[in-house]
Amino acid sequence: MNRRTYDVVVIGSGPGGEGAAMKVAKSGRSVAVVEAFKDVGGGCTHWGTIPSKALRQAVSHLVNARANPLFRDSLRALDAAWPQLLRSAESVIGEQVRLRRGFYERNGVDLIEGRARFAGPGELTVTVPDGALLTLEAKSFVIATGSRPYRPADVDFSHPRILDSDKVLALKETPGSVAVYGAGVVGCEYASIFRSLGVKTTLVNTRDRLLTFLDDEIVDALAYHLRDGGVILYHNEEHEKVEVSDGGVVLHLKSGKRIHTDYLLWANGRSGNTEGLGLETLGLKPDARGNLRVDGQQSTGVKGVYAVGDVVGFPALASAAYDQGRLAATHIVEGRCDERLAKDIPTGIYTIPEISSIGKTERELTQARVPYEVGHALFRSLARAQIMGVRTGMLKLLFHRDTLEVLGVHCFGSQASEIVHIGQAVMAAPKPGNTLDYFMTTTFNYPTMAEAYRVAALNGLNRLKGIAPKH
Secondary structure, three states: OEEEEEEEEEEOOOHHHHHHHHHHHHOOOOEEEEEOOOOOOHHHHHOOHHHHHHHHHHHHHHHHHHHOOOOOOOOOOOOOOHHHHHOHHHHHHHHHHHHHHHHHHHOOOEEEEOEEEEEEOOEEEEEOOOOOEEEEEEEEEEEOOOEEEOOOOOOOOOOOOEEOOOHHHHOOOOOOEEEEEOOOHHHHHHHHHHHHOOOEEEEEOOOOOOOOOOOHHHHHHHHHHHHHOOOEEEOOOOEEEEEEEOOEEEEEEOOOOEEEEOEEEEOOOEEEOOOOOOHHHHOOOOOOOOOOOOOOOOEOOOOOEEEOHHHHOOOOOHHHHHHHHHHHHHHHHHOOOOHHHHOOOOEEEOOOOOEEEEEOOHHHHHHOOOOEEEEEEEHHHOHHHHHHOOOOEEEEEEEEOOOOEEEEEEEEEOOHHHHHHHHHHHHHOOOOOOEOHHHHHOOOOOOOOOOHHHHHHHHHHHHHOOOOOOO
16 A cells, blocks of 8 residues: 655645645645546536536526627527537636646645545545555645535436536536526526526525525515516425426425426535545544534644535635635644634625625624615616616615725626625725725726726715715
């Protein structure tokens, strides 16, 4: 059996694993990354963020081309099947793999393909593709194994008409109809994608509202837009059973409803990839969804063992995973870390239109009894949005009534995930630079979507002074 020794071993090459490995390597320590898949990048690159967002972008281009009055007549018959749209992601995935592999090579990180399992404290056994065993010894380990779609035992995921967020990326046709069970981020994103393609779409929510971690006004806008686009939306539902045949799927709900569709997309949660890791040899026990509990330094509580990314559960964002990897690695090499790096991160939801937010919601501020005011900028009032033909959406600023400190930024509409970063930078600025004054004293390019900040700031200030808006 081959044996190697490193300062740190990282399990998984997704954003969390990469963030940890790069920090360790640049600190002059030896590090190896174990990846079960043949290519680096993890679920983010191959089954999650990159392919789904590339698919969403392709669908958006198709929808916008059809809607453009300049081309409406000539492109009326413009169409693309699901597999054609998926192919738009292939080149992006390939470029991402080459780019990320280059990071490891340039920084002297050893990449090891194989299945990892802890043999005990300080020791990891890796089964490589030819079946040989490799033992890795290290003082510290970072578990960055990611997650997979949750699959309840009573649903037959071996049937081609039962999909999850992995299987949907291998779909061979554009469905005539689809039921999406689970209205979290993944469910809402795919419901909007399918409906934008003209697929009859039913979205089944197990809760009373969509995406309850978002600001209520943004959630209401999303629900309205989905329904206005033709999505059938059910709240407070729970599945009883699923009947599937070669001709379609029947989703039975405990309320008595029966939903007949060509396909069922199960999007009700994810499970951490902790099975087979030998965590019992370390005294670690994941929760019922396979997730590991960690502290502010990403430590599992077992000396020298850290966990980052989706395997620790919320917020399960690629951006957060990378920061968590850096945090864990900083604690390993320096004995400290700045927990603020993992807080106040923006949320990006790639529905059509998209959503992004950072900071407090109105509900949170009300519960905390913080005196706040609201500033709005409706996209239909912005020249750039009018030029682009994307009038749906708004930017919403929440700020303290007394200090004008920006407390929250919430955006719904085209380029929301880009627009939010201006607000993020202002919120992170030291006082007094983190107030509404920044937007009112800064000259923005015209016409741009960024101009929404000036409009929203002036709207909020007028509201504060009791001046009724004229638009």
